[in-house]
Structures are given as structure tokens and as C-alpha cells.
Amino acid sequence: MVSRTGPKRSESIRRAVLDAADDLLVERGFSGVTMEGIAVRAGVAKQTIYRWWKSKVDILLDTLVDDAEQPLAWRPGSSPAAPEEELTDQLGRVAAFLQEPAGQVLLSLIGHAQLDPETAAKLRDGFLREQRERDLAGLGALLARHTGRPVDERLTGRLLDAALGPIFHQALVLGRPADPATLATTARLVLDAAGREPVPGAGRSSDAE
Amino acid sequence: MVSRTGPKRSESIRRAVLDAADDLLVERGFSGVTMEGIAVRAGVAKQTIYRWWKSKVDILLDTLVDDAEQPLAWRPGSSPAAPEEELTDQLGRVAAFLQEPAGQVLLSLIGHAQLDPETAAKLRDGFLREQRERDLAGLGALLARHTGRPVDERLTGRLLDAALGPIFHQALVLGRPADPATLATTARLVLDAAGREPVPGAGRSSDAE
Amino acid sequence: MVSRTGPKRSESIRRAVLDAADDLLVERGFSGVTMEGIAVRAGVAKQTIYRWWKSKVDILLDTLVDDAEQPLAWRPGSSPAAPEEELTDQLGRVAAFLQEPAGQVLLSLIGHAQLDPETAAKLRDGFLREQRERDLAGLGALLARHTGRPVDERLTGRLLDAALGPIFHQALVLGRPADPATLATTARLVLDAAGREPVPGAGRSSDAE
Amino acid sequence: MVSRTGPKRSESIRRAVLDAADDLLVERGFSGVTMEGIAVRAGVAKQTIYRWWKSKVDILLDTLVDDAEQPLAWRPGSSPAAPEEELTDQLGRVAAFLQEPAGQVLLSLIGHAQLDPETAAKLRDGFLREQRERDLAGLGALLARHTGRPVDERLTGRLLDAALGPIFHQALVLGRPADPATLATTARLVLDAAGREPVPGAGRSSDAE
DNA sequence: CGCTAATCGAGACGGTACGTCTAGTCTTGGC
DNA sequence: GCCAAGACTAGACGTACCGTCTCGATTAGCG
Known part of the structure; x- marks a missing residue:
């Protein structure tokens, strides 16, 4: 196939569509986001949107990648001696993120994932998987500093659930x-549990999967 | 105005509608549940459904009340001496419940609540509030038996989040x-935290066990 | 309304229903007449109406019998010498009748008869057939006075169509x-034609059926 | 803003809809004609119908324009010497037309016009007005040939009513x-009346309006 | 510089479900 | 047993978006 080129994909249209979707979500909620509405709001033909995205979920997933990664990043602790404060801060950032527009996009997509397996697959195989890897790395490093030894990855996973679970719940x-009280309680719970856990390889039966 | 009576609401129709909605949710997912589909499946006229329910969400909320309360009930411990096992069992019942049809209804409604404020309000003011009261009572009693003293209700609330959070997450x-490993870890975490908490008004807890 | 007569049909309900139907027709037109609306307006249950009438058409047909016969009656001529004026007057009464509520009922029913064969059958076998007999008798007598000899009934029928046709058209x-000009023209046409017609039994071929 | 064009209205769909409506009217009567039924029969989406027509009445009105004009046209007389036969033929065509599908459409619409003022307005301002103009021109020309002088238009109108009235009645x-006998009688009546009428300007009072 | 392939706006189209409406039947209990 | 109240089945209504499609108008680079 000889690539006889024509005009290239318009970046301004891409941005206009993502912005329109984002705005509509904030203004009218998830059901107020329609392909037709996005097209009108972005000043673009429906077919132009369908050329590049399969559904409104795909559009919102694109906005997520742009807007969610940075606010959820694990910051290197300013004071290495205070892991509990560091963890509490990180959990606070997660909780705060969920209140913002980008966080609303995430909550909406998680909500929609309960209703539509395809959304669930895309969300979990994409953003959520990558975010969990970043969380595992961040929490693992923090726990290692806290306990003075490397921490088993499966244990880190369970403690990550213990840490994020209450927030998402x-x-x-x-x-x-x-x-804040819940966040502080949760952070202490997690660190205590990590400190009490045995060295990898000498695990108690209740840790076994 | 004298209340001249007419025919009474048909209970069999009510059940047929709830069952049809439940079945459709399991078979075709949330978006496969439509008022029209429920009417056909239940062998009932659409208008009859609209007479009693405003939307499919209202129908599913009704199925929850019918079908979710019993499986999520806290069972009195057979052996008062083993609160950890008792808590693990209860968490196991919650986790198992979410795999069943009624649990799928709950997850779908929680999902839809992210997309629709009205659904959120109905769900939280109805089933979820009552279920949380039952959970607080159940966990409160268990912790009291475990620690040998009454437990502060706000603390119970935070520990309930710590217990349920990972499951829902x-x-x-x-x-x-x-x-199961997550459930066991979670149960132990919660009980440890409750044991370490100070008696109300009796000083701060130490980090040591 | 204390109609404690037992299993007898209530005459007051019959009148209330007919009046309600009539009023609704005048106020809201034919499509504004509904069984439900009549029931509400008459202060009567729907089933009570269905017990005695099959449809709103039957109700309107009942009002017609009550209200249309008298205004359409042929009046004996005050002055026997002026059949043209007499005929013009009669046609004027018909035209005036069609402007009144009872006439609106008739026009509506004729209209509905175009859309529904059952209505057509009831209307034509009932009121219209009887009215045509009265019209044939009235016009026949008038023509006999005008021409000085009895007039063939089939010819009277055709002349009746010639007289009423333009009005209904x-x-x-x-x-x-x-x-009025049309009525006068029509009356003269009819009388002229009757005068020119041959004696019964010597008809021209164009009169044969 | 340059006017970018899109696809044009499909003529085949327009015909399919008109035909479906016509067929349904003949097969099931006026009340058997429904927007839904037309859509199914024409193999077309309901919304496509609503895009171009407001109601089934509008559709039927369109079929009239397509199908009724030609059968009701006044044919130039083959033999200028026989206006009576020519008029009888024309009246015969009208009567025959009313028996055909397109005539049933007209009768139904006239019927519905008695029940719905909006239908009445559309029908009379559209097809009926234009048809009356054609009829006035046709009858006027015929009468002029018959009497040898131009005929007053108001008189032509009254004679048109006299001619068509009995048929529609x-x-x-x-x-x-x-x-046929009625048609022949009617034709002769009309021509006689036209012949007896005075020259315009010397009219009798009964012709004045 | 013109050809050609792509982008893009506009919007017609077949669908599906929506929530509402009225008709006509059936059920209950008061009188 | 008559009646009011009103639950119920049935099915058309007109609307909203969906996702697909066709139609030209408008760009770019390749040759």
C-alpha cells in the first residue's frame, strides 16, 4: 500500500473532543455525555469522532491518561525517617484526587465498568494496571524503608488493598x-501489619494464598 | 371522600417483575435490563411497571431489599472465644455474596450510582444506610467481645471501612x-487495631504491642 | 344522587352520560370525546358506561336521536301556493341545523363513518335511513303539490339528492x-326539474335506473 | 461558513412510505393506518418518517397530490357539440374515482376533516382548493361552450356544487x-340551469349573493 | 501543478428503548 | 346486584441517541 498522504489528523480536533467530553461530564454527568453532544460542543461532525474513537468511554479513557497519572504519583519522602506521615500524605493525595474533575472521570469509568464488561476490560488492562504497578513500586519502597528489609510483593499487594480499599470504599x-481520621488510621494499620510480618520465606500460614 | 376500594396490587406481578429484572441483569448485564425487556419477560404490560416503579433502578433497588439483607446478616458466633474466625467468616460471606446474582445487583447499582446522582441518593439513603447500621451493630458487638469493653462507634466505623474496603476495592x-488470604489479613488487622486502641478517655495507645 | 332502586338502569346516569358526551364534543371536538373523559365528566365509573354502550359512537348516536329529529322535520307549508319558498325554507333549516351542536354531532358521525365501517353501518341503518324516509315523504308531498300530480319515488330520491347534496357538499x-344563494338556486333547480319530468310510466330513458 | 452538503432525501423511501400508507388504508381502513405500521410496511425507520411528515394525515395528503389530480382532470371534449355527454362523463369519472384506492383516501381525509380542524385546514387549503380551481375552469369552459357566452364565476361555483353535491352526498x-341515472339527471339539471340563466348584468335577484 | 487519498462537516438512515397515552376488560368492596 | 375506584393488558404515540452511511468540499504531499 503506497501511502499517498492527504491531510493529517487534526490535533486541535482531538483536544476539542477531549475537552468537550470532560466539560460535559462535569456539567451534566456521565449520562449527559453523548457522542452527539460532544460533536456539537466540539464543533465537529459525528463521523469525525467515530473515525478516531469507538465510544465515549474511549474518549474518557484518553482524558484519564492525560490527566490522572501525575496527581497520583508517589513522591519521594522529604524526610526518610517518617514513613507513616509519607503514607498518610499519599493517601490524602489519592482522596483529594477523587474530588477533582479528573477523579470524577475515574470514578465514572469505574462505575461504568460495573455495567459494561468491555469498559471494565479496557480500564483494567490500561490505566488501572499501570497505576497499580506504580502503586506497588511506591508502597513497596516505602515499606522497605520502614521495615529495613525487602517486602514480599504479594504482601505488598494485600497491604495496598488495605490502604486504598477504605478510600475507594x-x-x-x-x-x-x-x-483524615480514616486515612491516619489506615496508614498506621498498614505499617503496623508490615512491621509484624515475617521475613519472606518464613511466612505464617495465614499469609499463604 | 369515602375510600371506595378497587382491586389491590398484585403481589405475583410484583415478584414477576423483580425476578425478570434480576434474570436479565445476570443474563445480559445492566444495559440489557430495559423496562421493555422486563415487561416482556415478566409477561406484564409496560404501563403496569410504570405504575409502581419510576425506573429500572427502582426495580433493582427493590430486589436488593428482598434478596440482600439475609445473606449479609451477621451471625451470632457459635464459639464466643474465636472472634477472628468469626470476622473472617463474615467477610467471606460478603465476598461470596458479591459473586452471586444479588451481589451483582448491588455492584451494578453502586456502579450506576457513580453515573447518576439520583441513583446514588436512593441507594445510599435506602439499602446502604440500613446495611451499614446492621454492620456497625454486628462489628461493634464482635469487637466488644474481643476486647472485653465497649468500642467507640466512630472507631467501629473506621474499622468497618478497613474491613469492607479491601473487599469492595x-x-x-x-x-x-x-x-481468602486478603480476608484473613484484613480480619487480623482490624482486630489488632481494635485491641490496641485505648479505652475511651484512658490515654493514648503506644506503638508497642 | 340517591338512586337506590336496585338492579334498574339509572335514567339520571343515562342523561348525565349523553350530556357529558355532547358537551365534550362541542368543547373539545370529536377526538376530545373519550370514554374516560365522559366517565369523569359525568361522575360515573367507566364500567358503568361500558355496560350500556359499546363505544363513544353509540353514545353520540343516542344523542342524535334525541336532538336531531325535530329540527330536521318538514313543516307543512303555511302558504300552499309557494312551494319554492317552502323548499328554500326547509333547505335553510337543514343548513342552519348543521351549524348547531346537534348538527356538529351529525357531521362528526358522518365523518367518522368514513373511517370506520361499523359506525357507517349503525349510522346509515339507524338515524340516516329514518331521516331519509321523512325527507322523501316531505319532498314528495311538496313536489306533488307543485306539479299537481304524484311523483315517482325514485325521481323524488334523485331530486332529494340534488337538493341536499349541495348543502352537505x-x-x-x-x-x-x-x-342562501346556493339554497335558492338549488330549490329552483329541483322544482324546475320536477315540473319538466314526464308522468310516471312515460319516463325518458335517462331516468331509468 | 461554507455550506457543506450531505446526502439527499431518498425518493424511493418517499414512494415506499406513500405506498405503504395507501395500501394500509385499503386493507385495514383509516384506523389501521399507523405511523408504526407504515414504517414496518415500508421497511423504514419511524424517525425517517417523522423527519418528513408530521402525521399520517400529512402522508395521506401527499398521496392525494400524487394520485388524485390526473383521474379528476377535465378532458377536452372530443365532440364540442355534446356538452351534456361530456359533463355526464366527467361526473362519472368523479364517481368512479371515489371507488378507487385514491378516492378512498380522499373520502377518509374528508371524513377525518370533520373530526380534526387541522386536517380540515390542510385539506381545504391544499388539495381541495386546487381541485376546485381546476373544476371551476373545466366546468366554466364547458358551460361557455354550451351557452355560447361566458358564465359568471359565482354562478359556475353554485352549479359546480349542484353537480358535485349529489355525488359526494x-x-x-x-x-x-x-x-348513472343520478349523474345524468344532475348533468341535465346543471346545463338547463346554465341555459336559463340571464346574461351577466341582467341577473335575477335570487342569483345575487 | 495536478492527481489522489485522506480528513472533515452535514445530515439521512435503520434501529432500540424511552416514557406517555387511551382504550377496553377485569377485580374488589361499599352500599 | 349496581356502582365507584382503579389495576391491568395492549399497543401506538412522538422523542432521543445510537452507530453507519453517503455526499460533496477541502487539504496535503507524491509524482
Whole structure:
């Protein structure tokens, strides 16, 4: 196939579509985001959108990649001696992120993933998998500094669930931001559990999977 | 105005509608549940459904009340001496419940609540609030038996989040059932934290065990 | 309304239903007449209406019998010497009748008869057939007085069509009352034709059916 | 803004819809014509119909324009010397037309016009007005040939009512086709009346409006 | 510089479900 | 047993988006 080129994909259209979707989500909620509405708002023909995205979910996933990675990054601790404060801060950033527009996109997509397996697959194989890897690395390093020894990855995974679980539980199930007291309690719980855990290879039966 | 009576609401129709909605959710997913589809499946006229329910969300909320309360109930411990096992069992029942049809209804409604504020309000003011009260009572009693003294209700609330958070996090965010190891780790974490907490008004807890 | 007469049909309900139907037709037009609306307006249950009438058409047919016969009656001529004026007057009464509520009922029913064969059958076998008999008798007597000899009934029928046709044509097709000039022209036409017609039994071929 | 064009309205769909409506009217009567039924029968989406027509009445009106004009046209007389035969033929064509599918459409619409003022307005301002103009021109020319002088237009109008009235009266009120004898009688009546009328300007008072 | 392939706006089209409406039947209980 | 109240089945209504498609108008680079 000889690539006789024509005009190239318009970057301004891509941005206009992503922005329109984002705006509509904030203004009218997830069901207020429609392909037709995005097209009108972005000043673009429907077919132009369908040429580049399969669905509104794909559009929102694109906005997520642009907007969510940085706010959820693990910051290197300013004071290496205070892992509990560092963990509490990180959990606070996660909780705060969920209140912002980009966080609303994430919550909406997680919500929609409960209703549509295809969304679930795309979300989990894409953004969520990568974010979990970053979280595992960040928490693993923090725990290692805290305990003075490397931490088993499966244990890190369970502690990550213990750390993030309450935040997402409150956001998704109770529909409210996690309060600071919960974050502090959670951080201490996780660090205590990590300190009490045996050295890898000498695990107690209850840790076995 | 004298209340001249007419025919009464048909209970068999009510059940047929709830069952049809439940079946459709399991077979075709949330978007496969439509008012029209429910009407056909239940062998009932659409108008009859609209007479009693405003939307498919309202129908699913009704199925929850019918079908979710019992499986999520806290069972009185057969052996008062083993609260850890009792808590693990309870968490196991919650995790198992989420795999069943009624649990899928709950997950779908929580998902839809992220997309629609009205659904969120109904779900949280209805089933979720009552279920949380039952959970607080159940966990509170268990912790009291475990620690030998009454437990502060706000603390119970945070520990309930710590207990349920990982389960819902895995179900909603990771899209998989919570594994037994996570449940056991979680149960121990919660009980340890409760044991370490100070008696109300009796000084701060130390880091040491 | 204390109609404690037991299993007898309530005459007051019959009147209330007919009046309600009539009023609704005038106020909201034919499509504004619904069984439900009649029931509400008459302060009567739907089933009570269905017990006695099959449809709103049957109700309107009942009102027609009550209200249309008298205004369409042929009046004995005050002055026997002026059949043209007498005929013009009669046609004027018909035209005027069609402007009144009862006339609107008739026009509506004729209209509906074009759309529904059952209505057509009931209307033509009932009111219209009887009215045509009265018209044939009235016009026949008038023509006999005018020509001085009995007039063939088939010819009377054709002349009746010639007399009424323009009135109904203007009402039904043009949607306006027949103007006096048309009525006068029509009356003269009919009388001239009757005068020119041969004695029964010596008819020209064009009169044969 | 340059006017970018899109696809044009499909003529084949337009015909399919008109045909479907026509067929349904003949097969199932006016109430058997539904937007939904037309859509199914024409193999077309409902929304496509609503894009171009407001109601089934509008569709039927369109079929009239397509199908009724030609059969109701006044044919130039082959033999200028026989206006009576020519008029009888024309009236015969009208009567025959009312028996055909397109004529049933017209009768149905006239019927519905009695029940719905909007239908009445559309029908009279559209097809009926234009048809009346054609009829006035046709009858006017015929009468001029018959009498040897131009005929007053208002008189032509009244004679047109006298000619068409009986036909529509029999069709709409009596529900049967006009018989040949009636047509012949009517034609002769009309021509006689035209011949007897005075020259314009010397009219009798009864012709004045 | 013109050919050609792509992008793009506009919008017609077949679908599916929506939530509403009225008709006509059936059920219950008061009188 | 008559009646009011109203639940119920049935099915058309007109609307909203969906995702696909066709139609020209408009760009770019390749030759």
C-alpha cells in the first residue's frame, strides 16, 4: 500500500473532543455525555469522532491518561525517617484526587465498568494496571524503608488493598471523601501489619494464598 | 371522600417483575435490563411497571431489599472465644455474596450510582444506610467481645471501612473476588487495631504491642 | 344522587352520560370525546358506561336521536301556493341545523363513518335511513303539490339528492355553511326539474335506473 | 461558513412510505393506518418518517397530490357539440374515482376533516382548493361552450356544487357510489340551469349573493 | 501543478428503548 | 346486584441517541 498522504489528523480536533467530553461530564454527568453532544460542543461532525474513537468511554479513557497519572504519583519522602506521615500524605493525595474533575472521570469509568464488561476490560488492562504497578513500586519502597528489609510483593499487594480499599470504599460506596481520621488510621494499620510480618520465606500460614 | 376500594396490587406481578429484572441483569448485564425487556419477560404490560416503579433502578433497588439483607446478616458466633474466625467468616460471606446474582445487583447499582446522582441518593439513603447500621451493630458487638469493653462507634466505623474496603476495592476496582488470604489479613488487622486502641478517655495507645 | 332502586338502569346516569358526551364534543371536538373523559365528566365509573354502550359512537348516536329529529322535520307549508319558498325554507333549516351542536354531532358521525365501517353501518341503518324516509315523504308531498300530480319515488330520491347534496357538499367538503344563494338556486333547480319530468310510466330513458 | 452538503432525501423511501400508507388504508381502513405500521410496511425507520411528515394525515395528503389530480382532470371534449355527454362523463369519472384506492383516501381525509380542524385546514387549503380551481375552469369552459357566452364565476361555483353535491352526498352520507341515472339527471339539471340563466348584468335577484 | 487519498462537516438512515397515552376488560368492596 | 375506584393488558404515540452511511468540499504531499 503506497501511502499517498492527504491531510493529517487534526490535533486541535482531538483536544476539542477531549475537552468537550470532560466539560460535559462535569456539567451534566456521565449520562449527559453523548457522542452527539460532544460533536456539537466540539464543533465537529459525528463521523469525525467515530473515525478516531469507538465510544465515549474511549474518549474518557484518553482524558484519564492525560490527566490522572501525575496527581497520583508517589513522591519521594522529604524526610526518610517518617514513613507513616509519607503514607498518610499519599493517601490524602489519592482522596483529594477523587474530588477533582479528573477523579470524577475515574470514578465514572469505574462505575461504568460495573455495567459494561468491555469498559471494565479496557480500564483494567490500561490505566488501572499501570497505576497499580506504580502503586506497588511506591508502597513497596516505602515499606522497605520502614521495615529495613525487602517486602514480599504479594504482601505488598494485600497491604495496598488495605490502604486504598477504605478510600475507594468511602468514595464509591458511601459517596463521600475519605476523612483524615480514616486515612491516619489506615496508614498506621498498614505499617503496623508490615512491621509484624515475617521475613519472606518464613511466612505464617495465614499469609499463604 | 369515602375510600371506595378497587382491586389491590398484585403481589405475583410484583415478584414477576423483580425476578425478570434480576434474570436479565445476570443474563445480559445492566444495559440489557430495559423496562421493555422486563415487561416482556415478566409477561406484564409496560404501563403496569410504570405504575409502581419510576425506573429500572427502582426495580433493582427493590430486589436488593428482598434478596440482600439475609445473606449479609451477621451471625451470632457459635464459639464466643474465636472472634477472628468469626470476622473472617463474615467477610467471606460478603465476598461470596458479591459473586452471586444479588451481589451483582448491588455492584451494578453502586456502579450506576457513580453515573447518576439520583441513583446514588436512593441507594445510599435506602439499602446502604440500613446495611451499614446492621454492620456497625454486628462489628461493634464482635469487637466488644474481643476486647472485653465497649468500642467507640466512630472507631467501629473506621474499622468497618478497613474491613469492607479491601473487599469492595477488589470487586469494584480490580474486578475480581477478594481472595481468602486478603480476608484473613484484613480480619487480623482490624482486630489488632481494635485491641490496641485505648479505652475511651484512658490515654493514648503506644506503638508497642 | 340517591338512586337506590336496585338492579334498574339509572335514567339520571343515562342523561348525565349523553350530556357529558355532547358537551365534550362541542368543547373539545370529536377526538376530545373519550370514554374516560365522559366517565369523569359525568361522575360515573367507566364500567358503568361500558355496560350500556359499546363505544363513544353509540353514545353520540343516542344523542342524535334525541336532538336531531325535530329540527330536521318538514313543516307543512303555511302558504300552499309557494312551494319554492317552502323548499328554500326547509333547505335553510337543514343548513342552519348543521351549524348547531346537534348538527356538529351529525357531521362528526358522518365523518367518522368514513373511517370506520361499523359506525357507517349503525349510522346509515339507524338515524340516516329514518331521516331519509321523512325527507322523501316531505319532498314528495311538496313536489306533488307543485306539479299537481304524484311523483315517482325514485325521481323524488334523485331530486332529494340534488337538493341536499349541495348543502352537505359545502358542509363536509368545503367546510362552510351553505349560502342562501346556493339554497335558492338549488330549490329552483329541483322544482324546475320536477315540473319538466314526464308522468310516471312515460319516463325518458335517462331516468331509468 | 461554507455550506457543506450531505446526502439527499431518498425518493424511493418517499414512494415506499406513500405506498405503504395507501395500501394500509385499503386493507385495514383509516384506523389501521399507523405511523408504526407504515414504517414496518415500508421497511423504514419511524424517525425517517417523522423527519418528513408530521402525521399520517400529512402522508395521506401527499398521496392525494400524487394520485388524485390526473383521474379528476377535465378532458377536452372530443365532440364540442355534446356538452351534456361530456359533463355526464366527467361526473362519472368523479364517481368512479371515489371507488378507487385514491378516492378512498380522499373520502377518509374528508371524513377525518370533520373530526380534526387541522386536517380540515390542510385539506381545504391544499388539495381541495386546487381541485376546485381546476373544476371551476373545466366546468366554466364547458358551460361557455354550451351557452355560447361566458358564465359568471359565482354562478359556475353554485352549479359546480349542484353537480358535485349529489355525488359526494351519496358517497359520504349514503355510503354508496352515485348511480348513472343520478349523474345524468344532475348533468341535465346543471346545463338547463346554465341555459336559463340571464346574461351577466341582467341577473335575477335570487342569483345575487 | 495536478492527481489522489485522506480528513472533515452535514445530515439521512435503520434501529432500540424511552416514557406517555387511551382504550377496553377485569377485580374488589361499599352500599 | 349496581356502582365507584382503579389495576391491568395492549399497543401506538412522538422523542432521543445510537452507530453507519453517503455526499460533496477541502487539504496535503507524491509524482
